[in-house]
Amino acid sequence: xxxxxxxxxxxxxxxxxxxxxxxxxxxxxxxxxxxxxxxxxxxxxxxxxxxxxxxxxxxxxxxxxxxxxxxxxxxxxxxxxxxxxxxxxxxxxxxxxxxxxxxxxxxxxxxxxxxxxxxxxxxxxxxxxxxxxxxxxxxxxxxxxxxxxxxxxxxxxxxxxxxxxxxxxxxxxxxxxxxxxxxxxxxxxxxxxxxxxxxxxxxxxxxxxxxxxxx
Amino acid sequence: xxxxxxxxxxxxxxxxxxxxxxxxxxxxxxxxxxxxxxxxxxxxxxxxxxxxxxxxxxxxxxxxxxxxxxxxxxxxxxxxxxxxxxxxxxxxxxxxxxxxxxxxxxxxxxxxxxxxxxxxxxxxxxxxxxxxxxxxxxxxxxxxxxxxxxxxxxxxxxxxxxxxxxxxxxxxxxxxxxxxxxxxxxxxxxxxxxxxxxxxxxxxxxxxxxxxxxx
DNA sequence: CCCTATACGGTACGCGCCGTACCTTAGAGC
DNA sequence: GCTCTAAGGTACGGCGCGTACCGTATAGGG
Numbered sequence: 001x002x003x004x005x006x007x008x009x010x011x012x013x014x015x016x017x018x019x020x021x022x023x024x025x026x027x028x029x030x031x032x033x034x035x036x037x038x039x040x041x042x043x044x045x046x047x048x049x050x051x052x053x054x055x056x057x058x059x060x061x062x063x064x065x066x067x068x069x070x071x072x073x074x075x076x077x078x079x080x081x082x083x084x085x086x087x088x089x090x091x092x093x094x095x096x097x098x099x100x101x102x103x104x105x106x107x108x109x110x111x112x113x114x115x116x117x118x119x120x121x122x123x124x125x126x127x128x129x130x131x132x133x134x135x136x137x138x139x140x141x142x143x144x145x146x147x148x149x150x151x152x153x154x155x156x157x158x159x160x161x162x163x164x165x166x167x168x169x170x171x172x173x174x175x176x177x178x179x180x181x182x183x184x185x186x187x188x189x190x191x192x193x194x195x196x197x198x199x200x201x202x203x204x205x206x207x208x209x210x211x212x213x214x215x
Numbered sequence: 216x217x218x219x220x221x222x223x224x225x226x227x228x229x230x231x232x233x234x235x236x237x238x239x240x241x242x243x244x245x246x247x248x249x250x251x252x253x254x255x256x257x258x259x260x261x262x263x264x265x266x267x268x269x270x271x272x273x274x275x276x277x278x279x280x281x282x283x284x285x286x287x288x289x290x291x292x293x294x295x296x297x298x299x300x301x302x303x304x305x306x307x308x309x310x311x312x313x314x315x316x317x318x319x320x321x322x323x324x325x326x327x328x329x330x331x332x333x334x335x336x337x338x339x340x341x342x343x344x345x346x347x348x349x350x351x352x353x354x355x356x357x358x359x360x361x362x363x364x365x366x367x368x369x370x371x372x373x374x375x376x377x378x379x380x381x382x383x384x385x386x387x388x389x390x391x392x393x394x395x396x397x398x399x400x401x402x403x404x405x406x407x408x409x410x411x412x413x414x415x416x417x418x419x420x421x422x423x424x425x426x427x428x429x430x
Numbered sequence: 431c432c433c434t435a436t437a438c439g440g441t442a443c444g445c446g447c448c449g450t451a452c453c454t455t456a457g458a459g460c
Numbered sequence: 461g462c463t464c465t466a467a468g469g470t471a472c473g474g475c476g477c478g479t480a481c482c483g484t485a486t487a488g489g490g
Contacts (some may be wrong), residue, residue, distance in 0.1 A: 004455090009329070042470085044468075049450095052448085152398065188403055219484090246475090258477090259440085
Protein backbone atom coordinates (compact mmCIF):
# COMPACT_ATOMS: atom_id res chain seq x y z
CA UNK A 1 0.00 0.00 0.00
CA UNK A 2 1.34 3.34 -1.06
CA UNK A 3 2.01 6.17 1.28
CA UNK A 4 -0.86 8.09 2.75
CA UNK A 5 -1.69 11.30 0.92
CA UNK A 6 -1.75 14.67 2.68
CA UNK A 7 -2.29 18.36 2.12
CA UNK A 8 -2.22 19.57 -1.44
CA UNK A 9 -2.11 16.12 -2.99
CA UNK A 10 -5.18 14.96 -1.14
CA UNK A 11 -6.99 18.20 -1.83
CA UNK A 12 -6.45 17.80 -5.55
CA UNK A 13 -7.67 14.21 -5.40
CA UNK A 14 -10.84 15.32 -3.65
CA UNK A 15 -11.45 18.09 -6.14
CA UNK A 16 -10.90 15.72 -9.03
CA UNK A 17 -13.32 13.21 -7.56
CA UNK A 18 -15.91 15.90 -6.93
CA UNK A 19 -15.57 17.23 -10.45
CA UNK A 20 -16.12 13.76 -11.87
CA UNK A 21 -19.18 13.29 -9.72
CA UNK A 22 -20.45 16.64 -10.93
CA UNK A 23 -19.97 15.65 -14.53
CA UNK A 24 -21.61 12.26 -14.12
CA UNK A 25 -24.49 13.01 -11.78
CA UNK A 26 -24.85 16.76 -11.73
CA UNK A 27 -24.78 18.79 -8.58
CA UNK A 28 -27.99 17.31 -7.24
CA UNK A 29 -26.50 13.85 -7.49
CA UNK A 30 -23.12 14.72 -6.05
CA UNK A 31 -22.98 13.01 -2.67
CA UNK A 32 -20.36 13.67 -0.05
CA UNK A 33 -20.02 9.96 0.66
CA UNK A 34 -19.53 9.17 -3.00
CA UNK A 35 -16.99 11.92 -3.47
CA UNK A 36 -15.08 10.65 -0.46
CA UNK A 37 -15.22 7.09 -1.71
CA UNK A 38 -14.10 8.05 -5.19
CA UNK A 39 -11.24 10.10 -3.82
CA UNK A 40 -10.25 7.12 -1.69
CA UNK A 41 -10.69 9.01 1.54
CA UNK A 42 -13.51 9.85 3.93
CA UNK A 43 -15.80 12.76 4.59
CA UNK A 44 -13.64 14.03 7.39
CA UNK A 45 -10.93 15.11 5.01
CA UNK A 46 -13.53 16.95 2.97
CA UNK A 47 -15.28 18.73 5.77
CA UNK A 48 -11.93 19.85 7.11
CA UNK A 49 -11.54 21.87 3.89
CA UNK A 50 -15.02 22.95 2.83
CA UNK A 51 -17.86 23.76 5.18
CA UNK A 52 -20.79 22.48 3.08
CA UNK A 53 -21.54 20.43 0.06
CA UNK A 54 -22.23 23.62 -1.88
CA UNK A 55 -18.77 24.99 -1.21
CA UNK A 56 -17.20 21.82 -2.47
CA UNK A 57 -19.45 21.92 -5.52
CA UNK A 58 -18.35 25.41 -6.40
CA UNK A 59 -14.69 24.61 -5.85
CA UNK A 60 -15.01 21.49 -7.97
CA UNK A 61 -16.78 23.34 -10.73
CA UNK A 62 -14.04 25.91 -10.78
CA UNK A 63 -11.49 23.13 -10.88
CA UNK A 64 -13.37 21.73 -13.85
CA UNK A 65 -13.46 24.83 -16.02
CA UNK A 66 -10.61 27.25 -16.04
CA UNK A 67 -10.18 27.80 -19.76
CA UNK A 68 -10.51 31.33 -21.05
CA UNK A 69 -11.66 32.08 -24.56
CA UNK A 70 -9.90 34.70 -26.65
CA UNK A 71 -11.96 37.47 -28.17
CA UNK A 72 -13.34 36.64 -31.58
CA UNK A 73 -12.23 38.77 -34.50
CA UNK A 74 -14.05 37.84 -37.67
CA UNK A 75 -13.75 41.25 -39.25
CA UNK A 76 -17.41 42.22 -39.05
CA UNK A 77 -19.55 43.17 -36.09
CA UNK A 78 -22.21 40.67 -37.11
CA UNK A 79 -19.68 37.88 -37.35
CA UNK A 80 -18.13 38.72 -34.00
CA UNK A 81 -21.47 38.91 -32.24
CA UNK A 82 -22.65 35.62 -33.70
CA UNK A 83 -19.40 33.95 -32.77
CA UNK A 84 -19.67 35.15 -29.18
CA UNK A 85 -23.22 33.87 -28.88
CA UNK A 86 -22.34 30.56 -30.45
CA UNK A 87 -19.44 30.00 -28.10
CA UNK A 88 -21.54 30.88 -25.10
CA UNK A 89 -24.31 28.61 -26.32
CA UNK A 90 -21.86 25.78 -26.73
CA UNK A 91 -20.47 26.25 -23.26
CA UNK A 92 -23.83 26.52 -21.56
CA UNK A 93 -25.36 23.60 -23.38
CA UNK A 94 -22.39 21.39 -22.60
CA UNK A 95 -22.23 19.23 -19.49
CA UNK A 96 -20.46 22.11 -17.80
CA UNK A 97 -23.47 24.28 -18.37
CA UNK A 98 -25.77 21.70 -16.81
CA UNK A 99 -23.52 21.56 -13.78
CA UNK A 100 -23.37 25.31 -13.51
CA UNK A 101 -27.13 25.55 -13.70
CA UNK A 102 -27.48 22.98 -10.97
CA UNK A 103 -25.12 24.93 -8.80
CA UNK A 104 -26.92 28.18 -9.48
CA UNK A 105 -30.20 26.58 -8.59
CA UNK A 106 -28.78 25.20 -5.37
CA UNK A 107 -27.22 28.51 -4.47
CA UNK A 108 -30.51 30.32 -4.97
CA UNK A 109 -31.15 30.26 -1.25
CA UNK A 110 -27.70 31.32 -0.19
CA UNK A 111 -26.73 34.88 -1.23
CA UNK A 112 -23.12 34.38 -0.24
CA UNK A 113 -22.70 31.36 -2.46
CA UNK A 114 -24.45 33.16 -5.28
CA UNK A 115 -21.85 35.90 -5.13
CA UNK A 116 -19.00 33.42 -5.29
CA UNK A 117 -20.70 31.75 -8.23
CA UNK A 118 -21.02 34.97 -10.18
CA UNK A 119 -17.36 35.75 -9.70
CA UNK A 120 -16.38 32.40 -11.08
CA UNK A 121 -18.82 32.21 -13.95
CA UNK A 122 -17.01 34.93 -15.89
CA UNK A 123 -20.03 37.10 -16.59
CA UNK A 124 -18.05 40.29 -16.13
CA UNK A 125 -15.30 39.13 -18.45
CA UNK A 126 -17.94 38.33 -21.03
CA UNK A 127 -19.49 41.78 -20.80
CA UNK A 128 -16.13 43.46 -21.22
CA UNK A 129 -15.49 41.40 -24.33
CA UNK A 130 -18.70 42.67 -25.88
CA UNK A 131 -17.76 46.24 -25.15
CA UNK A 132 -14.34 45.96 -26.76
CA UNK A 133 -16.02 44.26 -29.71
CA UNK A 134 -18.31 47.26 -30.11
CA UNK A 135 -15.42 49.67 -29.81
CA UNK A 136 -13.52 47.84 -32.53
CA UNK A 137 -16.57 48.05 -34.76
CA UNK A 138 -16.84 51.75 -34.06
CA UNK A 139 -13.17 52.21 -34.94
CA UNK A 140 -13.83 50.47 -38.26
CA UNK A 141 -16.72 52.87 -38.85
CA UNK A 142 -19.13 49.96 -38.74
CA UNK A 143 -21.10 51.35 -35.81
CA UNK A 144 -21.66 54.71 -34.17
CA UNK A 145 -19.45 55.34 -31.16
CA UNK A 146 -22.54 55.83 -29.04
CA UNK A 147 -23.29 52.15 -29.53
CA UNK A 148 -20.59 51.16 -27.06
CA UNK A 149 -23.13 51.44 -24.26
CA UNK A 150 -23.16 48.87 -21.44
CA UNK A 151 -26.84 48.17 -21.81
CA UNK A 152 -26.44 47.57 -25.52
CA UNK A 153 -23.34 45.46 -25.06
CA UNK A 154 -24.91 43.18 -22.50
CA UNK A 155 -28.25 42.75 -24.27
CA UNK A 156 -27.41 39.75 -26.47
CA UNK A 157 -25.99 37.68 -23.62
CA UNK A 158 -28.90 38.68 -21.44
CA UNK A 159 -31.32 37.46 -24.10
CA UNK A 160 -29.43 34.21 -24.43
CA UNK A 161 -29.50 33.63 -20.68
CA UNK A 162 -33.21 34.35 -20.51
CA UNK A 163 -33.72 31.98 -23.42
CA UNK A 164 -32.10 29.23 -21.38
CA UNK A 165 -34.33 29.95 -18.45
CA UNK A 166 -37.45 29.79 -20.61
CA UNK A 167 -36.68 26.63 -22.47
CA UNK A 168 -35.70 23.45 -20.74
CA UNK A 169 -31.99 22.95 -20.90
CA UNK A 170 -31.06 21.73 -24.33
CA UNK A 171 -28.98 24.06 -26.41
CA UNK A 172 -30.63 27.07 -27.97
CA UNK A 173 -31.13 26.61 -31.73
CA UNK A 174 -28.73 28.54 -33.88
CA UNK A 175 -31.62 30.32 -35.58
CA UNK A 176 -32.42 32.00 -32.29
CA UNK A 177 -28.87 33.28 -32.02
CA UNK A 178 -29.10 34.67 -35.53
CA UNK A 179 -32.39 36.30 -34.70
CA UNK A 180 -30.98 37.89 -31.57
CA UNK A 181 -28.17 39.39 -33.62
CA UNK A 182 -30.20 40.45 -36.66
CA UNK A 183 -33.46 41.46 -35.04
CA UNK A 184 -32.22 43.01 -31.85
CA UNK A 185 -28.51 43.62 -31.58
CA UNK A 186 -27.67 45.07 -34.97
CA UNK A 187 -30.81 47.24 -35.24
CA UNK A 188 -30.02 48.51 -31.76
CA UNK A 189 -26.44 49.34 -32.64
CA UNK A 190 -27.33 51.08 -35.87
CA UNK A 191 -30.30 52.84 -34.40
CA UNK A 192 -28.01 54.66 -32.03
CA UNK A 193 -26.29 57.81 -33.20
CA UNK A 194 -29.26 58.90 -35.32
CA UNK A 195 -32.28 60.15 -33.40
CA UNK A 196 -32.16 57.66 -30.55
CA UNK A 197 -28.73 58.51 -29.25
CA UNK A 198 -29.42 58.94 -25.56
CA UNK A 199 -26.48 59.03 -23.22
CA UNK A 200 -26.78 57.24 -19.92
CA UNK A 201 -26.61 60.40 -17.83
CA UNK A 202 -29.60 61.93 -19.55
CA UNK A 203 -31.96 59.33 -18.24
CA UNK A 204 -32.23 60.65 -14.76
CA UNK A 205 -33.03 64.11 -16.08
CA UNK A 206 -35.84 62.75 -18.13
CA UNK A 207 -37.14 60.76 -15.21
CA UNK A 208 -36.97 63.68 -12.81
CA UNK A 209 -34.21 62.20 -10.72
CA UNK A 210 -35.62 58.87 -9.78
CA UNK A 211 -39.36 58.94 -9.80
CA UNK A 212 -40.63 55.78 -8.12
CA UNK A 213 -37.13 54.62 -7.34
CA UNK A 214 -37.16 51.37 -5.39
CA UNK A 215 -34.86 50.79 -2.47
CA UNK B 216 -65.42 17.59 16.87
CA UNK B 217 -66.66 18.45 13.45
CA UNK B 218 -67.13 15.98 10.67
CA UNK B 219 -64.17 14.56 8.83
CA UNK B 220 -63.23 16.45 5.69
CA UNK B 221 -63.08 14.74 2.31
CA UNK B 222 -62.53 15.41 -1.34
CA UNK B 223 -62.61 18.99 -2.47
CA UNK B 224 -62.77 20.47 0.98
CA UNK B 225 -59.70 18.62 2.17
CA UNK B 226 -57.86 19.38 -1.02
CA UNK B 227 -58.41 23.08 -0.57
CA UNK B 228 -57.24 22.87 3.02
CA UNK B 229 -54.03 21.15 1.94
CA UNK B 230 -53.41 23.69 -0.78
CA UNK B 231 -54.00 26.54 1.63
CA UNK B 232 -51.59 25.04 4.14
CA UNK B 233 -48.97 24.43 1.47
CA UNK B 234 -49.34 27.98 0.18
CA UNK B 235 -48.81 29.36 3.67
CA UNK B 236 -45.75 27.21 4.14
CA UNK B 237 -44.45 28.46 0.82
CA UNK B 238 -44.97 32.05 1.85
CA UNK B 239 -43.34 31.61 5.24
CA UNK B 240 -40.45 29.30 4.50
CA UNK B 241 -40.05 29.30 0.74
CA UNK B 242 -40.09 26.15 -1.32
CA UNK B 243 -36.90 24.81 0.19
CA UNK B 244 -38.44 25.03 3.63
CA UNK B 245 -41.80 23.57 2.71
CA UNK B 246 -41.94 20.18 4.38
CA UNK B 247 -44.53 17.55 3.67
CA UNK B 248 -44.91 16.78 7.34
CA UNK B 249 -45.43 20.42 8.19
CA UNK B 250 -47.93 20.93 5.41
CA UNK B 251 -49.87 17.90 6.59
CA UNK B 252 -49.78 19.10 10.19
CA UNK B 253 -50.89 22.59 9.27
CA UNK B 254 -53.72 21.24 7.16
CA UNK B 255 -54.76 19.06 10.08
CA UNK B 256 -54.29 15.84 8.14
CA UNK B 257 -51.44 13.48 7.29
CA UNK B 258 -49.10 12.87 4.42
CA UNK B 259 -51.26 10.08 3.06
CA UNK B 260 -53.94 12.49 1.98
CA UNK B 261 -51.31 14.58 0.23
CA UNK B 262 -49.54 11.78 -1.58
CA UNK B 263 -52.86 10.46 -2.78
CA UNK B 264 -53.25 13.71 -4.74
CA UNK B 265 -49.76 14.79 -5.74
CA UNK B 266 -46.91 12.45 -6.54
CA UNK B 267 -44.01 14.54 -5.19
CA UNK B 268 -43.30 17.54 -3.09
CA UNK B 269 -42.56 19.52 -6.24
CA UNK B 270 -46.01 18.84 -7.67
CA UNK B 271 -47.62 20.06 -4.49
CA UNK B 272 -45.38 23.12 -4.54
CA UNK B 273 -46.47 24.02 -8.04
CA UNK B 274 -50.13 23.48 -7.27
CA UNK B 275 -49.84 25.53 -4.12
CA UNK B 276 -48.08 28.33 -5.92
CA UNK B 277 -50.80 28.41 -8.48
CA UNK B 278 -53.36 28.45 -5.71
CA UNK B 279 -51.50 31.40 -4.25
CA UNK B 280 -51.46 33.58 -7.32
CA UNK B 281 -54.36 33.54 -9.68
CA UNK B 282 -54.93 37.23 -10.18
CA UNK B 283 -54.68 38.45 -13.76
CA UNK B 284 -53.58 41.96 -14.51
CA UNK B 285 -55.38 43.99 -17.16
CA UNK B 286 -53.28 45.40 -19.96
CA UNK B 287 -51.90 48.83 -19.18
CA UNK B 288 -53.08 51.70 -21.33
CA UNK B 289 -51.28 54.90 -20.42
CA UNK B 290 -51.63 56.43 -23.86
CA UNK B 291 -47.99 56.23 -24.86
CA UNK B 292 -45.83 53.29 -25.80
CA UNK B 293 -43.16 54.37 -23.36
CA UNK B 294 -45.66 54.62 -20.51
CA UNK B 295 -47.18 51.24 -21.31
CA UNK B 296 -43.82 49.52 -21.51
CA UNK B 297 -42.61 51.03 -18.26
CA UNK B 298 -45.82 50.07 -16.55
CA UNK B 299 -45.53 46.47 -17.71
CA UNK B 300 -41.96 46.23 -16.48
CA UNK B 301 -42.81 47.84 -13.17
CA UNK B 302 -45.68 45.46 -12.56
CA UNK B 303 -43.55 42.49 -13.42
CA UNK B 304 -40.76 43.76 -11.20
CA UNK B 305 -43.17 44.18 -8.35
CA UNK B 306 -44.50 40.68 -8.77
CA UNK B 307 -41.13 39.03 -9.07
CA UNK B 308 -39.59 40.92 -6.19
CA UNK B 309 -42.51 40.14 -3.92
CA UNK B 310 -42.61 37.04 -1.73
CA UNK B 311 -44.42 35.34 -4.58
CA UNK B 312 -41.41 35.91 -6.78
CA UNK B 313 -39.09 34.36 -4.24
CA UNK B 314 -41.32 31.32 -4.09
CA UNK B 315 -41.51 31.07 -7.83
CA UNK B 316 -37.74 31.26 -8.08
CA UNK B 317 -37.38 28.51 -5.56
CA UNK B 318 -39.75 26.36 -7.52
CA UNK B 319 -37.96 27.04 -10.77
CA UNK B 320 -34.67 26.13 -9.18
CA UNK B 321 -36.10 22.91 -7.83
CA UNK B 322 -37.68 22.04 -11.16
CA UNK B 323 -34.39 22.57 -12.96
CA UNK B 324 -33.73 18.83 -12.90
CA UNK B 325 -37.18 17.77 -13.99
CA UNK B 326 -38.18 18.82 -17.52
CA UNK B 327 -41.78 17.79 -16.99
CA UNK B 328 -42.18 20.00 -13.98
CA UNK B 329 -40.49 22.84 -15.79
CA UNK B 330 -43.11 22.66 -18.51
CA UNK B 331 -45.92 22.78 -15.99
CA UNK B 332 -44.25 25.74 -14.36
CA UNK B 333 -44.03 27.70 -17.57
CA UNK B 334 -47.68 27.13 -18.28
CA UNK B 335 -48.61 28.42 -14.89
CA UNK B 336 -46.23 31.33 -14.69
CA UNK B 337 -48.10 33.25 -17.36
CA UNK B 338 -45.10 33.92 -19.58
CA UNK B 339 -47.12 33.39 -22.72
CA UNK B 340 -49.86 35.69 -21.54
CA UNK B 341 -47.24 38.29 -20.81
CA UNK B 342 -45.74 38.05 -24.27
CA UNK B 343 -49.13 38.42 -25.89
CA UNK B 344 -49.75 41.55 -23.86
CA UNK B 345 -46.57 43.10 -25.17
CA UNK B 346 -47.54 42.31 -28.72
CA UNK B 347 -50.99 43.90 -28.41
CA UNK B 348 -49.31 46.88 -26.79
CA UNK B 349 -47.06 47.27 -29.81
CA UNK B 350 -49.98 46.92 -32.18
CA UNK B 351 -51.87 49.63 -30.34
CA UNK B 352 -48.84 51.90 -30.62
CA UNK B 353 -48.64 51.13 -34.33
CA UNK B 354 -52.33 51.97 -34.73
CA UNK B 355 -51.68 55.32 -33.04
CA UNK B 356 -48.83 55.91 -35.49
CA UNK B 357 -46.36 55.85 -32.63
CA UNK B 358 -44.40 52.93 -33.99
CA UNK B 359 -43.87 51.25 -37.35
CA UNK B 360 -46.06 48.23 -37.92
CA UNK B 361 -42.95 46.13 -38.43
CA UNK B 362 -42.15 46.66 -34.77
CA UNK B 363 -44.81 44.17 -33.71
CA UNK B 364 -42.24 41.41 -33.98
CA UNK B 365 -42.12 38.62 -31.39
CA UNK B 366 -38.43 39.02 -30.72
CA UNK B 367 -38.89 42.75 -30.16
CA UNK B 368 -41.95 42.28 -28.01
CA UNK B 369 -40.32 39.76 -25.71
CA UNK B 370 -37.00 41.55 -25.36
CA UNK B 371 -37.82 43.81 -22.38
CA UNK B 372 -39.18 40.95 -20.26
CA UNK B 373 -36.26 38.79 -21.25
CA UNK B 374 -33.86 41.48 -20.10
CA UNK B 375 -35.71 41.84 -16.84
CA UNK B 376 -35.57 38.10 -16.22
CA UNK B 377 -31.88 37.97 -16.97
CA UNK B 378 -31.37 40.90 -14.65
CA UNK B 379 -32.93 38.87 -11.86
CA UNK B 380 -30.68 35.97 -12.58
CA UNK B 381 -27.59 38.14 -12.48
CA UNK B 382 -28.33 40.02 -9.29
CA UNK B 383 -29.21 38.28 -6.10
CA UNK B 384 -32.92 38.43 -5.47
CA UNK B 385 -33.86 41.92 -4.36
CA UNK B 386 -36.00 43.92 -6.70
CA UNK B 387 -34.44 45.47 -9.76
CA UNK B 388 -33.99 49.26 -9.34
CA UNK B 389 -36.44 51.35 -11.27
CA UNK B 390 -33.59 53.06 -13.11
CA UNK B 391 -32.77 49.75 -14.76
CA UNK B 392 -36.33 49.42 -16.00
CA UNK B 393 -36.17 52.92 -17.43
CA UNK B 394 -32.89 52.11 -19.09
CA UNK B 395 -34.29 48.95 -20.63
CA UNK B 396 -37.13 50.95 -22.11
CA UNK B 397 -35.17 53.99 -23.24
CA UNK B 398 -31.89 52.41 -24.27
CA UNK B 399 -33.12 49.18 -25.77
CA UNK B 400 -36.83 48.86 -26.32
CA UNK B 401 -37.73 52.24 -27.81
CA UNK B 402 -34.63 52.50 -30.02
CA UNK B 403 -35.39 49.00 -31.22
CA UNK B 404 -38.99 49.82 -32.02
CA UNK B 405 -38.18 53.04 -33.81
CA UNK B 406 -35.20 51.61 -35.61
CA UNK B 407 -37.51 49.17 -37.35
CA UNK B 408 -39.33 50.31 -40.43
CA UNK B 409 -36.45 52.50 -41.62
CA UNK B 410 -33.43 50.59 -42.91
CA UNK B 411 -33.54 47.79 -40.39
CA UNK B 412 -36.96 46.45 -41.23
CA UNK B 413 -36.29 42.73 -41.57
CA UNK B 414 -39.21 40.37 -41.60
CA UNK B 415 -38.84 37.09 -39.75
CA UNK B 416 -39.02 34.97 -42.87
CA UNK B 417 -36.09 36.71 -44.50
CA UNK B 418 -33.66 35.48 -41.93
CA UNK B 419 -33.39 31.98 -43.23
CA UNK B 420 -32.64 33.30 -46.71
CA UNK B 421 -29.83 35.42 -45.42
CA UNK B 422 -28.44 32.52 -43.44
CA UNK B 423 -28.63 30.13 -46.36
CA UNK B 424 -31.21 27.93 -44.72
CA UNK B 425 -29.64 27.19 -41.41
CA UNK B 426 -25.90 27.30 -41.57
CA UNK B 427 -24.58 25.57 -38.46
CA UNK B 428 -28.05 24.74 -37.25
CA UNK B 429 -27.98 22.71 -34.07
CA UNK B 430 -30.24 19.77 -33.41
C1' DC C 431 -82.04 1.80 6.59
C1' DC C 432 -78.13 -0.88 6.58
C1' DC C 433 -73.66 -2.22 3.99
C1' DT C 434 -69.88 -1.75 1.57
C1' DA C 435 -66.48 0.62 -1.07
C1' DT C 436 -63.68 4.47 -0.60
C1' DA C 437 -61.05 7.73 1.40
C1' DC C 438 -59.22 9.71 5.64
C1' DG C 439 -56.43 9.52 10.15
C1' DG C 440 -52.58 7.65 12.73
C1' DT C 441 -48.35 5.71 12.99
C1' DA C 442 -44.34 3.56 11.96
C1' DC C 443 -40.63 2.64 9.00
C1' DG C 444 -36.92 2.34 5.32
C1' DC C 445 -33.89 4.98 2.89
C1' DG C 446 -30.59 8.44 1.59
C1' DC C 447 -28.00 12.10 2.77
C1' DC C 448 -25.83 15.79 5.51
C1' DG C 449 -22.88 17.05 8.98
C1' DT C 450 -20.46 15.72 13.50
C1' DA C 451 -18.04 13.11 17.03
C1' DC C 452 -14.57 10.10 18.56
C1' DC C 453 -10.92 7.25 18.19
C1' DT C 454 -6.98 5.10 15.83
C1' DT C 455 -2.99 5.45 12.87
C1' DA C 456 0.46 7.26 9.77
C1' DG C 457 4.17 10.32 8.81
C1' DA C 458 6.45 14.93 8.62
C1' DG C 459 9.44 17.83 11.11
C1' DC C 460 12.34 18.76 14.83
C1' DG D 461 13.21 8.61 18.08
C1' DC D 462 9.23 11.71 19.60
C1' DT D 463 5.58 14.45 19.05
C1' DC D 464 2.02 16.80 16.91
C1' DT D 465 -0.76 17.28 13.05
C1' DA D 466 -3.62 15.39 9.73
C1' DA D 467 -5.21 11.40 7.80
C1' DG D 468 -8.39 6.96 8.00
C1' DG D 469 -12.33 4.39 10.01
C1' DT D 470 -16.67 4.17 11.83
C1' DA D 471 -20.65 5.24 13.95
C1' DC D 472 -24.33 8.22 14.87
C1' DG D 473 -28.04 11.97 15.17
C1' DG D 474 -31.08 14.44 12.54
C1' DC D 475 -34.02 15.48 8.90
C1' DG D 476 -37.00 14.80 5.10
C1' DC D 477 -39.10 12.09 1.44
C1' DG D 478 -41.94 8.57 0.17
C1' DT D 479 -44.35 3.99 1.47
C1' DA D 480 -46.89 0.50 4.05
C1' DC D 481 -50.32 -1.06 7.13
C1' DC D 482 -54.30 -0.74 9.66
C1' DG D 483 -58.23 1.12 12.03
C1' DT D 484 -62.23 4.25 11.14
C1' DA D 485 -65.54 7.46 9.38
C1' DT D 486 -68.81 8.52 5.70
C1' DA D 487 -70.88 8.81 1.30
C1' DG D 488 -73.72 6.50 -1.75
C1' DG D 489 -76.03 2.49 -3.45
C1' DG D 490 -78.93 -1.44 -2.58
